[in-house]
Amino acid sequence: xxxxxxxxxxxxxxxxxxxxxxxxxxxxxxxxxxxxxxxxxxxxxxxxxxxxxxxxxxxxxxxxxxxxxxxxxxxxxxxxxxxxxxxxxxxxxxxxxxxxxxxxxxxxxxxxxxxxxxxxxxxxxxxxxxxxxxxxxxxxxxxxxxxxxxxxxxxxxxxxxxxxxxxxxxxxxxxxxxxxxxxxxxxxxxxxxxxxxxxxxxxxxxxxxxxxxxxxxxxxxxxxxxxxxxxxxxxxxxxxxxxxxxxxxxxxxxxxxxxxxxxxxxxxxxxxxxxxxxxxxxxxxxxxxxxxxxxxxxxxxxxxxxxxxxxxxxxxxxxxxxxxxxxxxxxxxxxxxxxxxxxxxxxxxxxxxxxxxxxxxxxxxxxxxxxxxxxxxxxxxxxxxxxx
Numbered sequence: 160x161x162x163x164x165x166x167x168x169x170x171x172x173x174x175x176x177x178x179x180x181x182x183x184x185x186x187x188x189x190x191x192x193x194x195x196x197x198x199x200x201x202x203x204x205x206x207x208x209x210x211x212x213x214x215x216x217x218x219x220x221x222x223x224x225x226x227x228x229x230x231x232x233x234x235x236x237x238x239x240x241x242x243x244x245x246x247x248x249x250x251x252x253x254x255x256x257x258x259x260x261x262x263x264x265x266x267x268x269x270x271x272x273x274x275x276x277x278x279x280x281x282x283x284x285x286x287x288x289x290x291x292x293x294x295x296x297x298x299x300x301x302x303x304x305x306x307x308x309x310x311x312x313x314x315x316x317x318x319x320x321x322x323x324x325x326x327x328x329x330x331x332x333x334x335x336x337x338x339x340x341x342x343x344x345x346x347x348x349x350x351x352x353x354x355x356x357x358x359x360x361x362x363x364x365x366x367x368x369x370x371x372x373x374x375x376x377x378x379x380x381x382x383x384x385x386x387x388x389x390x391x392x393x394x395x396x397x398x399x400x401x402x403x404x405x406x407x408x409x410x411x412x413x414x415x416x417x418x419x420x421x422x423x424x425x426x427x428x429x430x431x432x433x434x435x436x437x438x439x440x441x442x443x444x445x446x447x448x449x450x451x452x453x454x455x456x457x458x459x460x461x462x463x464x465x466x467x468x469x470x471x472x473x474x475x476x477x478x479x480x481x482x483x484x485x486x487x488x489x490x491x492x493x494x495x496x497x498x499x500x501x502x503x504x505x506x507x508x509x510x511x512x513x514x515x516x517x518x519x520x521x522x523x524x525x526x527x528x529x530x531x532x533x534x535x536x537x538x539x540x541x542x543x544x545x546x547x
Contacts, residue, residue: 195256196243203243203254206293210315210322211247242274244281250289251282254317257295269494272297272460273469275304276494279312279536280529293317299328300460300501307500310536330459330505334359339381340373346383347371350408351416358461365412366419367435368428369465385411387431388465431466433489437546438471441485441520447546448518450475450483459501470495472502481515482506488521495519496533499541517541 241256255271255278271294282290289311292301298316302325305312315322340361344354352363352370361373363383371385372392385408386392395411418428419436429436438455445453453475462469470488477483484506486499496519503517519534523545534541 192240195258196240199243199254199256200245203245203252203293205320206254206317206322207245207247207252209320239281241269244278246285246287249287250291251278251285251287252291252293253278253281254293255295270297271295272300273494273498275301275312275497276492276533279308279310279497279533280493283310283532283536284529289313291315293322294325298325301325303327303330303504304497304501307497307504307538308536309538330501331358331461333457336361336373337381343373343381343383346405346408349405351412352408355455357457360461363408364435364439365415367437367439367471368415368419368432370411370415371408383408387415387428434468434487435471437489437520437522438473438485438487441487441546442473445475448475448485448520448544450477450485452476453483453485456484456506459498459505468492470498470502472506474506477516483516483518484514485518485520488519488525490525491527492521492525493527493529493533495521496530496537496541500537500539503539503541518544520544520546523547 239253242254244251244253246252255274257271275292278290278292291313292305293315294301295317298314302314305314306327314325316325336356336359341356344356344361347354347361347363350363350371352365355362355364355369362369363371368387370387371383373381374384376382384392384396386395415428417423418426423429441448442453442455445451453473456472456474458469458472468490470486470492473485473487475483475485484499484503486495486502488495488498492498499517499519503514506514517539519530519541521530521543526543526545531543534543
């Protein structure tokens with residue numbers, strides 16, 4: 160028996176954190192977002208109608224007596240951000256917007272693969288008993304993370320008017336940094352930054368903020384570029400040339416460090432990579448988490464940008480000698496639980512006999528009730544830790 164169907168408006172919860180950009184003001188961009196939301200809602204209605212009726216290409220409501228079509232045709236069309244969502248009986252159907260950055264208020268750089276948590280939160284808040292997630296990108300990653308939940312989740316790939324089941328893809332193969340890149344870690348350390356290797360990329364951080372990176376030059380081979388992000392590195396090269404010195408790196412390190420201390424005035428240097436600053440804090444004092452040791456570790460999937468707000472990972476040993484994965488996040492991040500499950504999978508592939516505990520660490524101000532609800536849906540539990 161089919162129940163009432165409706166596409167309803169939804170917004171991510173407000174946050175007291177100052178680590179995220181503000182919601183954009185109304186204007187032409189907001190109008191464009193509203194139009195796109197309406198189009199996505201219409202698309203979702205068509206996809207769900209075709210799939211559940213088993214007659215792709217028909218328009219819901221065209222056939223007299225077609226109850227599903229009548230229900231879908233009467234649906235409201237405001238939208239799930241970023242995307243669209245509807246309920247059919249106790250089934251939640253969510254369409255993810257693959258054109259990221261078009262919706263106001265979303266986390267910077269969020270791709271469909273980072274929206275499982277938001278979709279689950281939408282579903283459970285409406286008492287759904289299962290979630291159907293429709294995407295045009297990142298279907299394999301979403302399916303892999305969805306498999307870590309006891310809550311039933313089916314991931315679909317939209318192929319025209321058809322929905323095809325998405326299979327879980329394996330985690331990315333670990334990349335190895337070239338020897339020439341690794342050799343520059345000595346220069347990074349001499350300049351006062353902390354060398355870090357993630358998915359084959361060698362970089363240097365100051366309390367979690369990347370200030371240099373090793374790149375390949377067609378003529379010179381591996382070289383160290385100084386700066387916070389690609390544009391800053393390009394500007395530094397224009398001013399100082401292609402051969403950085405320990406002294407020039409040290410000046411950048413000192414400039415960044417003074418802004419990444421408790422009580423520092425607001426500055427771009429302490430607003431970026433807030434989750435990595437949090438990781439640095441617990442690395443510096445693992446006892447805050449009841450651990451003996453803690454070191455930075457590779458994320459389950461590569462980070463695409465220095466300014467991307469995405470959780471980060473560390474590995475440690477607790478007081479009982481057990482292997483622990485720590486995932487740090489800052490600001491409102493509804494996807495931190497699926498991300499942590501993915502990080503545990505990645506760590507389990509290299510751990511022997513496996514990971515005993517998984518901790519999700521956030522500032523106390525960013526701890527949300529919905530995060531606890533999402534964590535309770537996992538097949539294998541994790542621990543939520545808040546620190547000041």
